[in-house]
Amino acid sequence: MQVKSFEEYHQAYQQSVEQPEQFWENIANNFQWRKKWDKVLEWNFKEPKVEWFKGAKLNITENCLDRHLENNADTPAIIWEPNDPTEDHRVLTYRQLHDKVCQFANVLKNNGAKKGDRICIYMPMVPELAIAVLACARIGAVHSVVFGGFSAQSIADRIKDAECNIIVTADGSYRGTKEVPLKSVIDDALVQCPSIKRVIVLTRSHTPVSMIKGRDVWWEDEIKKVETQGNPECEPEEMDAEDMLFILYTSGSTGKPKGVVHTCGGYMVYTGYTFSNAFQYQPGEIYFCTADIGWITGHSYIAYGPLSQGATVVMFEGIPTWPNAGRFWDIVEKFKVNILYTAPTAIRSLMSFGDDVIKGKDLSSLRKLGSVGEPINEEAWHWFDEKIGHGKCPIVDTWWQTETGGFMISPIANVTPTKPGYATLPLPGVQPVLVDENGKEIEGNGVSGNLCIKFPWPGMLRTTYGDHERCRQTYFAAYENLYFTGDGCLRDEEGYYRITGRVDDVLNVSGHRIGTAEVENAINMHSSVVESAVVGYPHDIKGQGVYAFVVSPEKHGDEELTRKDIIMTVSRIIGPIAKPDKIQFVSGLPKTRSGKIMRRILRKIAEGDTSNLGDTSTLLDPAVVDEIKAGAM
């Protein structure tokens, strides 16, 4: 599945465009199927309807676990590094991971789980999170992982939307010096969720929790029951290629987060192929992905992609800055990591601590570096290249999305010449186009436009859970016969792609996608807020910060307290990741006569660029702009 030279890349790319079905069929033949497909691809972007490997039967966990047992049972699958470096790390070989997944799959079955059920997972970054995910896939249940930083309300919204019947969680988690409760957050969420019949709770932090009779059970007790039942195996459920594998919620420009749906066959092929090819993974290499399994990066490139390729994955529970900002480098040294995949926000944050924390660390095992989540600025790129890669490791800047399932535009390590700030070229099988506002394709090089994809790839989303029309509206209605990514993009003279950021009302804060409308809705819940408008502004570490303009005539107590109350409200409604960095109180928002908020103006003010605000004459009350300008933070 790996191309070995730039020439081979071009050949593979050309074949993938000219004969896409043959191209993907060859790739798919590298996986284990119970039954092969009747047809490689059927599609139209109108409905949209996309089906890959139709008629094929498989279980993804057979590819991620069982098929490695014959020759690689003792290869480490997961090396887990705990939050506290003085606690022992854990290693799970493929044999051990297989057994634990089977055990927990049987726990799920004992608790009533069946094929097609939706199971919510809200857990810390411990091996049991990966085990729970794979156990769902083993029995054909659909997992919906919710990142540990989301609030009770966000969890409840997701559980209700997917009508989950089981939730797997832990008592609490550790993040640096903090102990973060999880079960009590679930208890708050479940007040609104009658569909949940069972809560399975892993012991991690020994935080006191309330266990409700008939509903809540301990992970460890359930495992013991399975052990006494004496059948450690759990036969993998046979799935159709297009059966649902998981739902993952992500923010868009409007309303509530959408449940992006991925299916078994295409997702398996796509994540396995892209992992193997882009990182040029070699057997025995130690690969460390710093993401959380709660996000798509963790799904595709901690769990499914690497495991289907028999890779050894380092999974880290803690944060990059505790006990000090050298933690990543300690982990690299400790496990002799060969491939490090992280995010620009982490790089910028670690850069800011200076070079002392890297001094004396042995980073010589590193061969390849990866970046994901947001455009990487040149300064961070060079620092990563020089200080971490010592100029000898290619930087694989992977552009992709929750919806794409896997890498789309990315260098192939040691094959594609890299360029700071550029995701470089589309991987074989990916056909990007740039379009103007009217949907007209912009051809040639040295151009920029909105990034779309014009042909399906196996890892793409199939629908948004429970609302196919929303999927069509969001991704396939903006431009006819194209998947619209929501990103702006530049194609330089050489044909290299550089992602310039979102063109919709979605923010990218520390690599996390946050919808401005969602944050506004949360702010507006606060009792003394009349209305608000949220925009992004450049932030040295986070990439983008959250800037809120808030109309609040009746501030309760002093202004600073109201600010804190609003921040608390956002934390409660969405989660701490969406907290505004700046809140400016204003007497009104700049609106057109038809009542539309002129975000363009607010964005400029938030960016500190008030020299040219453009035409403000169409505003209902132009004076409000001067007031906002004067009070900008």
Ligand code: PRX
């Ligand atoms: O704007 C792009 C940015 O992150 C968005 C997707 O966010 P999410 O679905 O949360 O997935 C993040 C991990 C894949 C994209 O629309 N983005 C992601 N990777 C890059 C990027 N922007 C520039 N360069 C990247 N490498």
